[in-house]
Amino acid sequence: MKNLSPGIPVHRRFAPTALMLGNIATGCSILAPAGMLIELAADLDITVHTAGLLVTFGAIILCIGSPLTAWLTSRIERRALLAFTLAVLALGNIASAFAPDYAALLAIRLVTLAVGALYTPQAAGTAALIVPAEKRGGTIAYVFLGWSLAAAIGLPLITFLTSHYGWRAAYGSISIIAVASLLSLLWRLPKGLVGTPVDLKTWTELARNPVIVTLLGITTLLTSGQFAVFTYMGPLLSKLTHVGPDAVGLVFGIYGVCGFIGLVIISNIVDSWGPLKASVLSVGLVLAGVAGWALSAGFYSLTAAAVAIWGLGFASSNSMQQVRLVAAAPPLASASVALNTSCLYVGQAIGSAIGGLLYAHERLHGVGYAGAAFVALALVMVVLTRRLETPA
Secondary structure, eight states, X not given: OOOOOTTSOGGGGGHHHHHHHHHHXXXXXXXXXXXXXXXXXXXXXXXXXXXXXXXXXXXXXXHHHHHHHHHHHTTSOHHHHHHHHHHHHHHHHHHHHTOOSHHHHHHHHHHHHHHHTTHHHHHHHHHHHSSXXXXXXHHHHHHHHHHHHIIIIIHHHHHHHHHHHOHHHHHHHHHHHHHHXXXXXXXXXXXXXXXXXXXXHHHHHHHTOHHHHHHHHHHHHHHHHHHHHHTTHXXXXXXXXXXXXXXXXXXXXXXXXXXXXXXXXXXXXXXXXXXXXXXXXHHHHHHHHHHHHHHHTTOHHHHHHHHHHHHHHHHHHHHHHHHHHHHHOGGGHHHHHHHHHHHHHHHHHHHHHHHHHHHHTTOHHHHHHHHHHHHHHHHHHHHHGXXXXXXX
16 A cells, blocks of 8 residues: 655645545434434325435445445545545435435435445545544544544534525425535645545455454344434434434534544544454444433433443444454455445434334334344444454
8 A cells, every 4th residue: 555755745744634535424424314304205295215215225325335345435535536526415315306216316315325325435445545544543543534424514504404494495405514624635635546446355365354244234233223223313303202303413413522522532542452252342332322212212411321321432443443343454445445434324324214104103112122132232242352362
């Protein structure tokens, strides 16, 4: 992999921040429907479950697109590739704002996310190109901070805009975020960054690595458990606790702010603790939070407290998965992180489908217990990876 040369201008040392801002736009684009399900259902004359399929079908496209696009674009210069991806996200969100009906909105989302699948894994792989090996873990966690900010600021903003000005205004705001992220990336990220080309041999090597295979399984289980609840968090809060849109937005805000705090903490301790211990901590927090949701469903204040605990672990657990994958096989980082991102979206599809079925059949309390079961299995697997890993 090529790294930054000594001749790179000083201001471009802030390239990781540009990559992180792109993850804000990507995260908002992917998470947006979760903050507007009730309004989409009412305005487009569909059920909440049908509106939730925007998440499920979008996740299916993302899980296929992430490794496929990693393979097809591995020889393309990173700055140009990431800039193109953000441009498509900007156009896709503004097109969504003008969608005439549900079918058009779904089609636009699927096309947009087919390209958007590129950003997060390629941003993580690019981050590994621009910093020394000893700073790689903290930098990747920092780049993933954008997802936490998307949840901390973006999703509550989307919920607020949707409830007060409509879902079309919310999509328009995401387009503005994507344009701002694009400009930042063009300004800060240096040209000439190219990762290791991905070919069929790369996928074979990854499949033969037991640590990587196990880590990918953890990602799938962990995300499935969280998205069973997260996708329908707004409607569930409304039905179980009888609160309004502002109270729902507050819980989304708590989730995101705690995610930000958790990721900042994990970014500062991962290089001294090691990724395994940091992963056990973050996944344990997710389990405590999702289990707390299941046990306290129907009591707003207790549910909000459980979401705070869950939030401390959600972004940090994802970033630790990426850090551990990069450490397990640094030359294969672009491919392994792409597969991990694909597994994130597999988990989103599985979780949102399970949550949707339970919601559609009025098994509202069962959503939390189903989510907790998946996360518990993920934590068991995290602990078991201690036997598989060897020092990098």
